[in-house]
Amino acid sequence: GENVEQHPSTLSVQEGDSAVIKCTYSDSASNYFPWYKQELGKRPQLIIDIRSNVGEKKDQRIAVTLNKTAKHFSLHITETQPEDSAVYFCAARRGNKLVFGAGTILRVKS
Amino acid sequence: KAGVTQTPRYLIKTRGQQVTLSCSPISGHRSVSWYQQTPGQGLQFLFEYFSETQRNKGNFPGRFSGRQFSNSRSEMNVSTLELGDSALYLCASSFGLQETQYFGPGTRLLVL
Numbered sequence: 615g616e617n618v619e620q621h622p623s624t625l626s627v628q629e630g631d632s633a634v635i636k637c638t639y640s641d642s643a644s645n646y647f648p649w650y651k652q653e654l655g656k657r658p659q660l661i662i663d664i665r666s667n668v669g670e671k672k673d674q675r676i677a678v679t680l681n682k683t684a685k686h687f688s689l690h691i692t693e694t695q696p697e698d699s700a701v702y703f704c705a706a707r708r709g710n711k712l713v714f715g716a717g718t719i720l721r722v723k724s
Numbered sequence: 725k726a727g728v729t730q731t732p733r734y735l736i737k738t739r740g741q742q743v744t745l746s747c748s749p750i751s752g753h754r755s756v757s758w759y760q761q762t763p764g765q766g767l768q769f770l771f772e773y774f775s776e777t778q779r780n781k782g783n784f785p786g787r788f789s790g791r792q793f794s795n796s797r798s799e800m801n802v803s804t805l806e807l808g809d810s811a812l813y814l815c816a817s818s819f820g821l822q823e824t825q826y827f828g829p830g831t832r833l834l835v836l
Contacts, residue, residue, distance in 0.1 A: 648824065657728075657814065657827040658767075703767060710780045710821050712757070714767040 616641040618706050620715030627694050629724045637704035637715050638686040646707040647680060647687045652717075653700045661702075662689070694722045726751065728817050728828035736834045742803040745831045749796050749817030755779075756798040757825060758790060761812040770813075773798050774821050802833075810835045 617640040627633050637647075648663035664671045664678045664687065671678050675694075680687040687706075691698055699722045704715040729748045737743050749756050757780075758770040769782040773792035790800040796817075802809055812832050816825035 646822070650827075657829045660824060660826065663824060707822065710772055711769060711782075712825065713769065714759075716766045 616644060616706055616708050616711065616713040618704060618713050618715040620704050620718055622718060623716065624719045624721070626721045626723060629694060629696060629722055631694055633689075633691045633694050633698070633720055633722075635689045635702055635704070635718045635720070636686060637688070637706070638684075639706040639713075640685070641706070641708045642682075642685060644706040644708040647678070648705050648707075648712075649678060649689050650703045650705070651700045652703065658703060691720075694720075696722050696724050698722050728815060728826055730813075730815055730828040730831050732831060733829065734832050734834075736836065737805050738836050739805055739807060741805050742801065743805060743833060744799055744801045745813055745815075745833075747798045747800075747815035747817070747828055749798070749815075750826060753817035753819050753826075754796050755818045755821055755823065756792060756796065757816045757818070758798070758800050759814045759816065760784070761814055761830070762810075767814070770800065772821075779821060805835045807835050809833065 619638045645666040650658035651661045652658040675692045677690040701717045731746045755774045757772040760768045772780040776792045787803045792798045812830045814830045816827045818825045
């Protein structure tokens with residue numbers, strides 16, 4: 615089955631700097647890769663997603679890149695703000711099953 | 725549109741008891757997935773329902789079961805509770821299978 619590895623497990627950045635979180639998946643048949651943000655005590659919220667026929671997608675300060683050959687995808691957050699502090703989860707879907715990475719705790723220091 | 729709702733939000737049970745959690749999807753969504761979230765194991769897939777049929781199942785023991793009703797609302801049941809079942813149980817709804825999933829607030833279950 616699919617396995618998703620996420621790195622780093624924790625990331626501290628200074629406000630205004632960029633943050634990058636990387637995920638690697640094992641099943642080359644996976645075709646959909648969402649990213650979720652979960653603030654303390656709240657539900658995971660979809661922040662951006664990408665499908666396997668696209669290499670990059672941007673939404674304001676957030677971007678996701680996908681390298682199908684290497685089977686990895688990354689979340690890029692530019693100009694980080696304190697409100698970006700949260701746990702970020704990547705996921706990969708093959709068929710009906712969505713498999714999540716272990717999560718990255720992002721701390722933005724002001 | 726109202727988001728995904730889950731009831732109850734918090735629950736305390738003792739070992740050996742059983743529990744039923746409920747999930748109401750976003751209006752128009754027909755697929756409901758359930759996940760268990762724990763600090764040690766992260767987000768783990770339990771099962772997915774679409775049109776009242778279980779379409780997919782994760783690697784959990786048979787004590788974990790679920791069902792979906794004709795209005796797409798879903799319930800999950802855990803029988804013979806164990807301490808290790810303490811977790812946040814999240815459901816997520818999507819319009820159909822292989823569509824974007826939107827999460828509910830979760831039910832936090834504590835087993836004593």
